[in-house]
Amino acid sequence: MDLISSDSFLNFLAYVGTGFVLIVLGLIAFALTTKFSEWQLIKEGNLAVALKLWGKVIGLGITLYTVWGSSVNLVDAFLWGLVGIVTQVVAYLIIEYILTPKTNLAKKVEEGNTAVGFSLFAVGITVGLIVAGSLTY
Numbered sequence: 001m002d003l004i005s006s007d008s009f010l011n012f013l014a015y016v017g018t019g020f021v022l023i024v025l026g027l028i029a030f031a032l033t034t035k036f037s038e039w040q041l042i043k044e045g046n047l048a049v050a051l052k053l054w055g056k057v058i059g060l061g062i063t064l065y066t067v068w069g070s071s072v073n074l075v076d077a078f079l080w081g082l083v084g085i086v087t088q089v090v091a092y093l094i095i096e097y098i099l100t101p102k103t104n105l106a107k108k109v110e111e112g113n114t115a116v117g118f119s120l121f122a123v124g125i126t127v128g129l130i131v132a133g134s135l136t137y
Helices: 006-031 038-043 047-070 074-099 105-110 114-134
Strands: none
Touching: 006 047, 006 074, 038 047, 047 074, 047 105, 047 114, 074 105, 074 114, 105 114
8 A cells, every 4th residue: 555646746746846946937037126146145145135035935935835725737836826926026126116216125135234125025925925815715
């Protein structure tokens, strides 16, 4: 008697692989919203940049968690994961250019402003929670 069927295990691998692909796509999309190398600044110890980036990734992870539980198949999950990525990017652009037009948030984060970095970290998680909640209709 098998504890885990081969079909179940392959399904698990397909979802994990798709989740990792979506996280990588999210990282690429998030990097396109900045004019500086996030990875380089993180290597140099810029906590504000790390907070900004990983808040978005955590928010996307929360979205993917919900997507996996409510999708009808892997293609549906992938498409809703893409919606989560786009929503994170759009939310950041709205905050940067509409809600705070007189403050260059990207520049503040690049300069190491931890308060701004943490604020964007919180926004990334909040957006992820809102998107995740919206997917549980």
